[in-house]
Amino acid sequence: MDSKQAAMELERLYQDLSVSEQKFKTVADYTSNWEYWINPSGRLEWMSRACQKVTGYAEEEFFKDQHLLESITHPEDATIIRDHLISIGSNAPCTEEIEFRIIHRDGTVRQIQHTCQSVHDASGNYLGRRSANRDVTSQKQAEKEKHYLQAQMLQSAKLASIGTLAAGVAHEINNPLTILLGNLSVLVEQVPIWMKPEFRERFDVLAFQKRVQHMEEAGNRIAAIIGTLLNYSRGDCGTYPCAVDLNQCVVETVAFCKTLLQKSGVEVVCDLAPERPFIVGNIGCLNQVVMNLLTNARDAMDSVTGERKIVIRTRCQGDLSQLIVSDDGAGIPGADVTKIFDPFFSTKSPGKGTGLGLSIVHTIISKWEGSIEVQSKPGEGATFTVSLKTAAALPKASSQKCAA
Ligand SMILES: Nc1ncnc2c1ncn2[C@@H]1O[C@H](COP(=O)(O)OP(=O)(O)OP(=O)(O)O)[C@@H](O)[C@H]1O
Ligand SMILES: [Mg+2]
Structure with missing residues (x-):
């Protein structure tokens, strides 16, 4: 040549x-990520122009002050960055994704998602790390807002079920309270008279005992109702599971929803297994499961003009205990069957349903490693079957009855 x-x-x-x-x-100039390459001795070799948008500082400023990245790191995340920068000296492959915050030049805090990989030349010599930093501040903010919104919705779902519960409790407590107060006022009136010597012989011990006994029974009934109410507030479904009587949950919940169901003209028929199935769970959460299935069944019958009936069955199937709730309501269209357990899916008018009932039921059942299935056809009602592992070696008792 x-x-x-x-x-x-x-x-x-x-x-x-x-x-x-x-x-x-x-x-490099048009990449939206803040990218850079740091050599094995920790010096910056190259930085993308996007650093200005993400940090507020230009490339030249990072080259001039090799510690600028550490200086703008949020003080609470300083160790994350320090430990990470130290690892650059070694040739070890880096797959770790880290997140840290920086203080932008305008004073705002930005959330950064950082990934990096080792760089080698054609002969395999280690040349340091190439890093990509993504500003995920608005994404994180949106996630935070979504969580907040979900928590708010959960709270209103809770309040709605407390409303249902309160109506049932008020009705249930009212009867024994009337008995208690009625007998008490008779005694308040009569006792001073009986105490007078001239009326002593009129004192009827048996009638007195009977009134006190009625009062005691009414007091015990109120205590039992409050005890059941406390069962609803035992919240955490995952911790401290114990053996829970499925039949008892059905009886208690039906009693609480009695007024509500009667008002809607709904008859509830319970067909409870005589073996008395016990499952491993938490009574408060199981009550919530029964309550949600029951209120959904009732709502599904809003459009039914004839007889409105819900059948609740419990049964033992091998090592499983089952709760089956059937209604003669509107049924579920095929396209909706896969969506009903999704949070916030509801076909009810705004203000009537949050769409959280079945998703809460599903979460509880999954936590206990059980399953829930639905069988339904539009216009032919729906049947929900909950299957849970039976708790081993527990006392058996006779069947229980309930009606609403
Ligand atoms: N027994 C049923 N019959 C017909 N449709 C049902 C039945 N149970 C649930 N669904 C459908 O599933 C949807 C979701 O139920 P879910 O319990 O999660 O929410 P919701 O009842 O609408 O509201 P919330 O329970 O939060 O008050 C309901 O809106 C309804 O369309
Ligand atoms: Mg519901």
């Missing part, structure tokens, strides 16, 4: 290099 050919070849190589450099610059 003569000198003219060599010059032409050099010129061609130079042109190729410029095109390649131009391509690299175009990609």
